[in-house]
Amino acid sequence: MKASILGRYGKQQALRPGDMPAPTPGPNDVLVRVEAAGLNMLDAKIRDGAFKPILPYKVPLVLGHDLAGTVVAVGAKVSRFKKGDAVFARPRDGRIGTFAELIAVNEADLATKPKNLSMVEAASLPLVALTAWQALVESAQVKPGQKVLIHAGSGGVGTIAIQLAKLLGATVATTTSAANADLVRALGADVVVDYRSQRFENELSGYDLVLNSQDADTLQRSLKVLKRGGKLISISGPPDPAFAKAQSLNLVLRLLFRLMSAGIRRKAKRLGVTYTFLFMRADGHQLGGIAQQVETGTLRPVIDRVYPFDQLNDAFAYIETGRAKGKVVVSLDAAHAV
Numbered sequence: 132m133k134a135s136i137l138g139r140y141g142k143q144q145a146l147r148p149g150d151m152p153a154p155t156p157g158p159n160d161v162l163v164r165v166e167a168a169g170l171n172m173l174d175a176k177i178r179d180g181a182f183k184p185i186l187p188y189k190v191p192l193v194l195g196h197d198l199a200g201t202v203v204a205v206g207a208k209v210s211r212f213k214k215g216d217a218v219f220a221r222p223r224d225g226r227i228g229t230f231a232e233l234i235a236v237n238e239a240d241l242a243t244k245p246k247n248l249s250m251v252e253a254a255s256l257p258l259v260a261l262t263a264w265q266a267l268v269e270s271a272q273v274k275p276g277q278k279v280l281i282h283a284g285s286g287g288v289g290t291i292a293i294q295l296a297k298l299l300g301a302t303v304a305t306t307t308s309a310a311n312a313d314l315v316r317a318l319g320a321d322v323v324v325d326y327r328s329q330r331f332e333n334e335l336s337g338y339d340l341v342l343n344s345q346d347a348d349t350l351q352r353s354l355k356v357l358k359r360g361g362k363l364i365s366i367s368g369p370p371d372p373a374f375a376k377a378q379s380l381n382l383v384l385r386l387l388f389r390l391m392s393a394g395i396r397r398k399a400k401r402l403g404v405t406y407t408f409l410f411m412r413a414d415g416h417q418l419g420g421i422a423q424q425v426e427t428g429t430l431r432p433v434i435d436r437v438y439p440f441d442q443l444n445d446a447f448a449y450i451e452t453g454r455a456k457g458k459v460v461v462s463l464d465a466a467h468a469v
């Protein structure tokens with residue numbers, strides 16, 4: 132099968148087109164013909180080698196964490212999907228590889244594609260929507276009337292997190308640059324802070340939750356907007372001991388993550404707030420819940436650019452500018468046609 136292959140780890144290492152053996156689905160797997168695949172910064176970080184201690188993938192490797200496509204075969208124990216179904220997914224860690232014609236996905240990671248979305252639109256959602264869901268619904272359990280700050284509201288995670296927080300009844304503030312103010316307001320943001328000209332901690336106070344996806348400085352300043360009992364959830368680090376334990380990481384990494392997060396955990400405790408690092412996981416059941424919200428029109432994907440599959444490296448270069456508004460997706464239509 133055609134695939135885009137990472138031959139060796141390296142910063143901004145180009146992926147090369149090539150052939151990989153087609154996957155053989157196991158009894159609980161669904162073989163999916165990928166029609167569109169979303170890009171995530173996680174793919175770029177794995178390519179650079181930054182995630183080797185946590186996700187030790189061997190090269191040659193097919194990257195890609197998001198897909199939408201059509202079921203071509205199912206394993207003997209699969210009960211929820213059949214050949215011809217339109218599906219979308221964030222395959223679980225250890226079994227990624229959506230930048231390819233075919234992928235075998237565990238049934239538990241899959242959901243039926245929302246009927247009102249194209250393949251490209253559906254492929255933009257799984258990783259970022261599951262991240263927002265696991266942060267706001269599962270971890271923070273956001274309640275109506277709470278105040279939530281979403282950093283980088285114009286980004287992949289932010290565009291969905293704003294909508295989800297509004298859906299949960301929160302008042303939502305977000306940071307972005309002035310050029311994206313209209314976009315985030317259209318998604319439901321009540322308060323927009325231009326991070327280039329304003330300091331968000333001077334504008335906001337008494338917040339129940341901050342979802343951080345930015346650097347250490349933003350993380351530290353985020354503590355100042357929380358009220359006592361508030362929650363700081365970061366998806367950009369530092370990892371904490373609970374994460375190391377949940378991932379069954381070795382003692383060295385457990386100690387390292389304990390040390391890396393000691394400062395922010397200590398400051399959070401002093402202020403009477405909690406700090407949690409979130410590393411999203413595949414979950415087809417939650418993705419099904421997200422699909423329902425999409426079908427009722429309460430959640431919508433935001434797509435910045437769509438690239439043909441053979442321009443995947445250009446698509447990576449674009450997301451790595453840090454300026455994407457919503458998601459970047461590659462379409463595999465032409466790849467299938469060749």
Ligand SMILES: NC(=O)c1ccc[n+]([C@@H]2O[C@H](COP(=O)([O-])OP(=O)(O)OC[C@H]3O[C@@H](n4cnc5c(N)ncnc54)[C@H](OP(=O)(O)O)[C@@H]3O)[C@@H](O)[C@H]2O)c1
Pocket residue numbers: 171172173258259262282283284285286287288289306307308309310311326344345365366367409410411412450453454455456457
């Ligand atoms: N732990 C997890 O499970 C998990 C899951 C998903 C993502 N992540 C991580 O979360 C981070 C964000 O991911 P993403 O896909 O949402 O990013 P993204 O789509 O690449 O974010 C781009 C957006 O960020 C905005 N931005 C850049 N610098 C900003 C700043 N200082 N303050 C506010 N907004 C800023 C940009 O707006 P302007 O052009 O206006 O600057 C742009 O619209 C990445 O590091 C990613 O790896 C982690």
